[in-house]
Amino acid sequence: MEIIQKNNQPEILLVEDTPEHIEAVVAVLQKNNFRIRIANKWSTALKLLSQHQPDLILLDIFMPEMDGFELCKTIKRNRAYSSIPIIFLTARDDEDSIRKGFELGAQDYVIKPFNTSELLARVKTHIKLKQQTESLKEANRELDSFCYTIAHDLKAPLLSINKLIEYLVADYRNELDSEGQELVTIIQEKSLEVIAIIEHLLEFSKMCEMPMQNEVIQLEHLFLDVYNELVQLQGERQVELNLKPLPNVTGDPVMMRMLVSNILSNALKYTRTREIAMIEVSFSESENEYTFAVKDNGVGFDMRYSARLFGVFQRLHSQNEFEGSGVGLAICQKILKRHNGQAWMIGEIDKGATFYFSFPKQAACAAATLRST
Ligand SMILES: Nc1ncnc2c1ncn2[C@@H]1O[C@H](COP(=O)(O)OP(=O)(O)OP(=O)(O)O)[C@@H](O)[C@H]1O
Ligand SMILES: [Mg+2]
Structure with a gap:
């Protein structure tokens, strides 16, 4: 089931099977312009996830037909979904369930029957955190690609310098006194060192992109x-x-x-x-x-x-x-x-x-x- 709101609003996947809880969550989120998709079964939840990734998952931990903890574990183990924040909804505020939810990778929890402003505040906080993490990742990607470009563009002139020094040594070695020869050898060694660094940097960047x-x-x-x-x-x-x-x-x-x-x-x-x-x-x-x-x-x-x-x-x-x-x-x-x-x-x-x-x-x-x- 899908309740569509404005297109640019964050999307929430609600995994819940009790009609009155669904109604209550939908009422709060709809009022705040979130897009909501609802799954009342494990298989529907995974199908909806594979079709389109939500910005956040609200997951009922205790459902008669499925174990919410297991679903949480499955989602968090899958690299493609692991960064989607999960807030679990639990009727039990016992320490064990809450600890288990966190251990399985959930980000937060809300106890049912929930307080609407608390639910909303937690949803907004985790969506904001996810957006900030994504922009940091994007900045990191730009930095990686900047690093690759610099290393790549420096490599060709450095190789030319190294070749020119080789010619210099081959053609003029006898015209240089011993100090001159020593200096040329040091320049040659240093240029090889820089080329090795550049090659390593290129390998490093490749590991990010490949x-x-x-x-x-x-x-x-x-x-x-x-x-x-x-x-x-x-x-x-x-x-x-x-x-x-x-x-x-x-x-x-x-x-x-x-x-x-x-x-x-x-x-x-x-x-x-x-x-x-x-x-x-x-x-x-x-x-x-x-x-x-x-x-x-x-x-x-x-x-x-x-x-x-x-x-x-x-x-x-x-x-x-x-x-x-x-x-x-x-x-x-x-x-x-x-x-x-x-x-x-x-x-x-x-x-x-x-x-x-x-x-x-x-x-x-x-x-x-x-x-x-
Ligand atoms: N087996 C080791 N024993 C002692 N120190 C180590 C060992 N492996 C790494 N290090 C230390 O960690 C540093 C970083 O290692 P890293 O492999 O990144 O660089 P490197 O060996 O200096 O250069 P390269 O980029 O050519 O591998 C090393 O400079 C060294 O000081
Ligand atoms: Mg090393």
């Missing part, structure tokens, strides 16, 4: 494959990899390879000073997710600054000790966000570091065209 594929990934195989690739570039080092059996996950293959590559490059880089570098990859699981851990025995870091690790250009080691642009972990975090996962790190100076990432067991990637925030 449409996603959903495939089964053999994570254990992927870790081994990427490790073999990277360890070949390490020269005469002694590295021991302890790769425990890992489960398969569902995700984007290109992004997952990039994630694993960044994690292992760090583990290899920051163990460089160790006589024998040791890297252990393992996992644990809970009902809904896996947590993977990549532990190394490297130089570690100071946990007081751990909040900075995942920021773009943030580094806890100097360029003289370990080269890098400080974008790798920001890329990892972006990739995990897009897979509804999370990343964090634990470390101690001189005692190694562990990179953790959680990953949902269900196929829960952001919709292919969705961009993460």
Whole structure:
């Protein structure tokens, strides 16, 4: 059932089956020019959601024909709907139901029989919050695309500068005294550093924009494959990899390879000073997710600054000790966000570091065209 008001008004999906409650809610919302669609069954609610996304859902938790908590959980688990605020309507003001509603992701609740001004105030507040969140997301998207454009436009002139320096060195090296030669070498190194940063930034922006594929990934195989690739570039080092059996996950293959590559490059880089570098990859699981851990025995870091690790250009080691642009972990975090996962790190100076990432067991990637925030 649909009650249409003016077109530009926020739309509310009311999931309720008691006629007098429907009437009461509709009366309040209609008076305030909200558009309302009503579902009195689980299947109707999901059908209406798939046809058109409302700005807010009012959900009766206790209905004889369906469990409102389960519906709340289903909606919040679906990435396409998870940002729609849910206010649950409950006749019971017992702590347990209210806590359960919040745990399942609902934003607020109203107790029936409800006070109309309270219902209206809560609806308006959550719609406003949603609109503000959306404009923040939009601003973020603009920033991502600005970042991509800058990085993209800087890359070509930087590559030309680098080529010109190469010609300069090839044609005039003998005409420069030793100080001149040293300066040219430094310029060459610095220009390569900037090009590496730009390339990393472009990769980072790609992670925000790139449409996603959903495939089964053999994570254990992927870790081994990427490790073999990277360890070949390490020269005469002694590295021991302890790769425990890992489960398969569902995700984007290109992004997952990039994630694993960044994690292992760090583990290899920051163990460089160790006589024998040791890297252990393992996992644990809970009902809904896996947590993977990549532990190394490297130089570690100071946990007081751990909040900075995942920021773009943030580094806890100097360029003289370990080269890098400080974008790798920001890329990892972006990739995990897009897979509804999370990343964090634990470390101690001189005692190694562990990179953790959680990953949902269900196929829960952001919709292919969705961009993460
Ligand atoms: N395994 C690790 N052990 C110790 N410190 C680490 C480890 N991994 C990351 N870090 C710290 O976190 C910082 C950020 O890591 P990130 O991968 O983003 O950048 P990076 O390695 O410096 O450069 P790049 O962009 O080339 O990866 C690093 O500069 C380093 O200080
Ligand atoms: Mg790195």
